[in-house]
Amino acid sequence: MDRWQRMQERSGNALPDDLPQALAAEGAHGPVIHAVNRAAGLAGVSVGARVVDMRALCPALRVEYADPQGDRTALDRLALWARRWCPWTIADDWAPAGTVGGSHGLILDTTGSDHLWGGEAAMLAGMEADLSALGLSARLALAPTWGAAWALARFGPVRAICAPTAPLPVAALRLDGETVLLLNRLGLRTIGHLADLPRLSLARRFPRGAPAQNPLIRLDQVTGHLPEPVSAPDAPPVFRSDARLAEPILDPSHHLPGLCAGLCEQLAKARHGARRLRLTVYRTDGEISRIEATCARPSRDPAHLAFLFRDRLERINPGFGFDLISLEAPATEALAARQADLAGDPDSGQDLSQLVDRLTARFGRTALAQVQPVASHIPERSETRIPPLAAPPAVRPRPTERPQRLFDHPEEIGVLHTVPEGPPAQFQWRRRSYRVARYQGPERIAPEWWQDKPGTRLRDYFKVEDTEGHRFWLYREGRADDGRGGAPRWFLHGIFA
Amino acid sequence: MASFPLTQARRAGLPARRAGATLAEVFPAPGAEAAAAGFVMAQLGPGSGAVLWIQDRQARRETGRPFLAGFHRPLMLLHLSRPLDVMIAAEEGAQCRALAAVVAEIRGDPPAVDFTAMKRLALRAEAAGVPCWLIRQAATANLSAARDRWRISSLPSAAHPDDPRAPGAPRWRADLFRSRDRQPGDWVVCHDPGAADRLDLVATVPDGPLAEDAGAVGQRAAR
Numbered sequence: 001m002d003r004w005q006r007m008q009e010r011s012g013n014a015l016p017d018d019l020p021q022a023l024a025a026e027g028a029h030g031p032v033i034h035a036v037n038r039a040a041g042l043a044g045v046s047v048g049a050r051v052v053d054m055r056a057l058c059p060a061l062r063v064e065y066a067d068p069q070g071d072r073t074a075l076d077r078l079a080l081w082a083r084r085w086c087p088w089t090i091a092d093d094w095a096p097a098g099t100v101g102g103s104h105g106l107i108l109d110t111t112g113s114d115h116l117w118g119g120e121a122a123m124l125a126g127m128e129a130d131l132s133a134l135g136l137s138a139r140l141a142l143a144p145t146w147g148a149a150w151a152l153a154r155f156g157p158v159r160a161i162c163a164p165t166a167p168l169p170v171a172a173l174r175l176d177g178e179t180v181l182l183l184n185r186l187g188l189r190t191i192g193h194l195a196d197l198p199r200l201s202l203a204r205r206f207p208r209g210a211p212a213q214n215p216l217i218r219l220d221q222v223t224g225h226l227p228e229p230v231s232a233p234d235a236p237p238v239f240r241s242d243a244r245l246a247e248p249i250l251d252p253s254h255h256l257p258g259l260c261a262g263l264c265e266q267l268a269k270a271r272h273g274a275r276r277l278r279l280t281v282y283r284t285d286g287e288i289s290r291i292e293a294t295c296a297r298p299s300r301d302p303a304h305l306a307f308l309f310r311d312r313l314e315r316i317n318p319g320f321g322f323d324l325i326s327l328e329a330p331a332t333e334a335l336a337a338r339q340a341d342l343a344g345d346p347d348s349g350q351d352l353s354q355l356v357d358r359l360t361a362r363f364g365r366t367a368l369a370q371v372q373p374v375a376s377h378i379p380e381r382s383e384t385r386i387p388p389l390a391a392p393p394a395v396r397p398r399p400t401e402r403p404q405r406l407f408d409h410p411e412e413i414g415v416l417h418t419v420p421e422g423p424p425a426q427f428q429w430r431r432r433s434y435r436v437a438r439y440q441g442p443e444r445i446a447p448e449w450w451q452d453k454p455g456t457r458l459r460d461y462f463k464v465e466d467t468e469g470h471r472f473w474l475y476r477e478g479r480a481d482d483g484r485g486g487a488p489r490w491f492l493h494g495i496f497a
Numbered sequence: 498m499a500s501f502p503l504t505q506a507r508r509a510g511l512p513a514r515r516a517g518a519t520l521a522e523v524f525p526a527p528g529a530e531a532a533a534a535g536f537v538m539a540q541l542g543p544g545s546g547a548v549l550w551i552q553d554r555q556a557r558r559e560t561g562r563p564f565l566a567g568f569h570r571p572l573m574l575l576h577l578s579r580p581l582d583v584m585i586a587a588e589e590g591a592q593c594r595a596l597a598a599v600v601a602e603i604r605g606d607p608p609a610v611d612f613t614a615m616k617r618l619a620l621r622a623e624a625a626g627v628p629c630w631l632i633r634q635a636a637t638a639n640l641s642a643a644r645d646r647w648r649i650s651s652l653p654s655a656a657h658p659d660d661p662r663a664p665g666a667p668r669w670r671a672d673l674f675r676s677r678d679r680q681p682g683d684w685v686v687c688h689d690p691g692a693a694d695r696l697d698l699v700a701t702v703p704d705g706p707l708a709e710d711a712g713a714v715g716q717r718a719a720r
Contacts, residue, residue: 351593351594351595352595352596355549355589355593355595359575359586359589362582362585362586362589363575363577363582363586367575367576368573368574368575369573369574369575370571370572370574371565371572371573371574373565373566379564382566383565383566385574388573402564402566403531404531404538404563404564404568405530405531405534405560405561405562405564405567406561406562406564406567407561407562408557408561437653438654438663438664439662439663439664440657440662440663463664464664465654465664468528468651469652469653469654469668470651471531471651471667494561494564494567495531495560496567496664496667497531497532497534497536497567
């Protein structure tokens with residue numbers, strides 16, 4: 001919910017907090033509520049109920065669809081961000097089977113880290129402040145085991161530290177809905193009730209092995225009799241190679257091939273390819289300066305990577321010299337080893353991507369573009385510039401005749417025309433007059449009402465040829481009696497071959 | 498008189514296509530820049546490979562940009578401001594075998610377009626087998642390393658098959674005034690932009706028996 005709220009705020013269409021809002025997910029019998037905001041919660045909207053029921057309860061409820069996959073990746077990123085407090089963090093999204101609704105959480109093993117933050121209470125307060133600075137609301141609890149922390153964070157008091165778990169309901173044991181129901185029917189409402197029972201009878205009553213269906217296993221996990229270690233995933237590897245110099249220098253170009261070779265060796269070991277590169281020099285006056293380069297496709301070819309920096313090294317500000325150069329790859333992608341084909345030729349697609357990289361590195365990102373047709377009859381809208389290699393080039397043949405050259409901005413011409421609705425007899429363009437010998441047209445192109453401003457005039461296109469064989473594409477903007485401005489103006493928009 | 502086999506030229510539809518790709522230069526007459534672009538695209542023929550089209554700022558401002566709908570070929574446009582950059586980019590593109598062709602448009606006679614740069618470009622294009630075309634707008638034909646050098650000017654178009662008042666298929670005057678391995682010639686070229694996408698040759702000077710024999714096809718050896 002918080003993530004969705006933040007996205008809405010970023011896109012500028014956030015609703016005020018006091019309107020009830022909810023996120024829905026697909027359930028077995030139609031959409032069900034996945035998350036609610038505070039106002040909706042006060043209005044009685046509950047997580048897991050069907051959207052139609054809750055609409056009846058709260059007619060003003062505004063429902064959007066949730067994005068569970070996005071939530072999951074955001075949680076994984078947040079788990080890495082939480083490494084600021086302690087080195088072992090994992091994202092925990094255990095939820096009872098068959099239910100929807102986020103029970104997203106982070107598990108942090110803070111053993112030995114809390115004194116760095118001024119004690120456990122101060123650490124929890126600091127965590128809550130940092131998370132709320134991110135726009136996230138959080139319920140925090142600290143306990144000796146994973147299970148107890150899970151239970152206290154969801155069912156215990158605010159910022160509970162090693163609080164007793166006995167008075168919590170049995171649902172706090174991370175059990176399935178069916179098992180919780182069965183325990184309730186047996187009269188076991190709290191964890192304390194369950195713990196008072198003899199272990200033997202519990203083991204006999206719940207012989208199944210899965211932890212979510214076996215209260216005994218969960219109970220042992222809460223009390224710490226059964227180990228449940230936090231196995232944190234490795235942080236994404238950092239690809240970086242350094243060159244430490246004995247004396248400050250001003251020109252890094254001699255060290256670049258070595259740096260690139262070192263980086264590519266690391267990348268090859270991890271089977272990755274660099275998409276973005278950053279060259280940083282640490283200057284003797286305490287400043288750093290950096291330049292970046294990007295690749296169109298992941299690459300770990302040292303010569304290619306070195307080439308990307310070749311003409312940009314002069315843009316780096318050396319100051320009074322630098323004694324440490326580091327080359328790192330902040331963005332990488334998986335890249336398997338590549339095999340040349342039987343004739344020994346390199347892959348041609350890779351060849352094209354290297355060309356794109358070299359041209360983009362040298363001339364900037366906006367200079368090179370691929371042209372893609374767009375479904376529009378307005379000539380300047382009928383094609384768009386997309387990044388090179390973004391999509392396979394698709395060219396549809398057009399039934400109508402189009403010029404080979406098009407001006408970015410149509411140029412106004414002075415005309416002399418005999419018939420008001422016909423082509424000009426003579427026109428003047430760039431201080432030269434042309435006498436029209438033959439013409440074809442008009443081809444009428446109406447404005448696109450769904451995106452043009454009201455009052456945009458239609459265009460009548462003519463292909464004209466002058467007496468010397470120059471062929472032009474002219475248009476008249478509007479008609480004399482269309483009531484959208486004065487006399488129609490004439491423009492030259494393209495040149496035919 | 499004609500070293501170039503006429504029937505073959507008519508069949509292939511092109512007067513100047515050959516096996517090895519190389520560097521060629523086109524000098525359009527004033528006002529015929531679009532004709533030069535059309536001529537180059539017609540020489541490249543149909544295909545699905547991408548064409549890298551490089552323009553300097555002057556050329557783009559004076560004669561517009563290539564329009565995809567008029568070309569029926571995937572285009573990669575590179576807009577640069579300096580002629581020197583155009584030559585560098587063309588050299589990069591000429592090394593890339595994945596491209597179908599490299600077309601560079603330069604306006605005027607900048608010092609960057611000199612014999613050395615052209616020679617490098619020609620060697621790169623021949624080594625990689627990528628045809629490279631240099632459209633030199635408003636330029637003088639100085640010393641050059643281009644293997645073929647053309648002059649293009651536009652002519653009144655052919656008759657439209659349906660409408661006598663409308664311009665039909667475009668016609669150009671193509672003058673191969675210098676070539677490394679062929680005899681120069683002077684043609685009137687009629688481009689059929691439809692499905693055939695072929696170039697037809699029309700006699701500039703009626704050649705007596707040839708013109709009677711081969712209909713509208715002829716060739717005149719130049720100087």
